[in-house]
Amino acid sequence: MKFFIDTANLAQIKEAQELGILDGVTTNPSLMAKEGIKGQKNILQHYVNICNIVDGDVSAEVISTDFEGMIKEGKKLAALHPQIVVKVPVTKDGIKAIKYFTDNGIKTNCTLVFSVGQALLAAKAGATYVSPFVGRLDDNSTDGVELVERIIDVYNYYEFETQVIAASIRHTMHIVKCMEVGADVATCPLSAILGLLNHPLTDIGIAQFIADYKKVNG
Numbered sequence: 001m002k003f004f005i006d007t008a009n010l011a012q013i014k015e016a017q018e019l020g021i022l023d024g025v026t027t028n029p030s031l032m033a034k035e036g037i038k039g040q041k042n043i044l045q046h047y048v049n050i051c052n053i054v055d056g057d058v059s060a061e062v063i064s065t066d067f068e069g070m071i072k073e074g075k076k077l078a079a080l081h082p083q084i085v086v087k088v089p090v091t092k093d094g095i096k097a098i099k100y101f102t103d104n105g106i107k108t109n110c111t112l113v114f115s116v117g118q119a120l121l122a123a124k125a126g127a128t129y130v131s132p133f134v135g136r137l138d139d140n141s142t143d144g145v146e147l148v149e150r151i152i153d154v155y156n157y158y159e160f161e162t163q164v165i166a167a168s169i170r171h172t173m174h175i176v177k178c179m180e181v182g183a184d185v186a187t188c189p190l191s192a193i194l195g196l197l198n199h200p201l202t203d204i205g206i207a208q209f210i211a212d213y214k215k216v217n218g
Helices: 009-021 029-034 038-049 068-077 090-105 116-124 134-139 144-158 174-178 190-197 201-218
Strands: 004-006 024-026 057-061 082-090 109-112 127-130 162-167 185-188
Touching: 004 009, 004 190, 004 201, 009 038, 009 190, 024 185, 029 201, 038 057, 038 068, 057 109, 068 082, 082 090, 082 190, 090 109, 090 116, 109 116, 116 127, 116 144, 134 144, 134 174, 144 174, 162 174, 174 185, 174 190, 185 190
Parallel strands: 004 024, 004 185, 024 057, 057 082, 082 109, 109 127, 127 162, 162 185
Antiparallel strands: none
16 A cells, blocks of 8 residues: 655655655645645645655646636646646546546546546546545545445456545544555555554553663663
């Protein structure tokens, strides 16, 4: 499983990169706003700054809802850096845009996916990634991990190359469950990734080793 960090915070991206497990970054307008990044020029530069930290794909989201607007924005984003992946919502115009980008050698991430049918259309259009939102489904009394599993089953059966990003990850167990069903990528907060390190027996073991060392060495 690949790990993408879902943030626009450069400090957290650097920390994840230094940990040695980071494969990419996903962002969206909400995450940019959270970091106080305002103005198109500053937003575009921020994407470049992120690409300069990580080695893998960086998803940059279009905000247009019409085909022409998506194409115009997507081209500008893709021209920023070779690592940029254009993030497009799963709408009628979004699917058309994904097909256009695919035909023109631009990577895409189809976002806001909440059904197998949406994921199927995204793969048919040639999306590089598809992002089912696990946490948001759970918030609405629907099993988000189950959707990830169903999409993976369909993709494997029809041999689609589109990779499944488990998105909207809320906590560490979401990562574990999505890993168990075979998600290609988990995109999540740094805290969820660091949570994988936590286990009381590890803490107890370290404390015991230190105590025994002190007994022998004073």
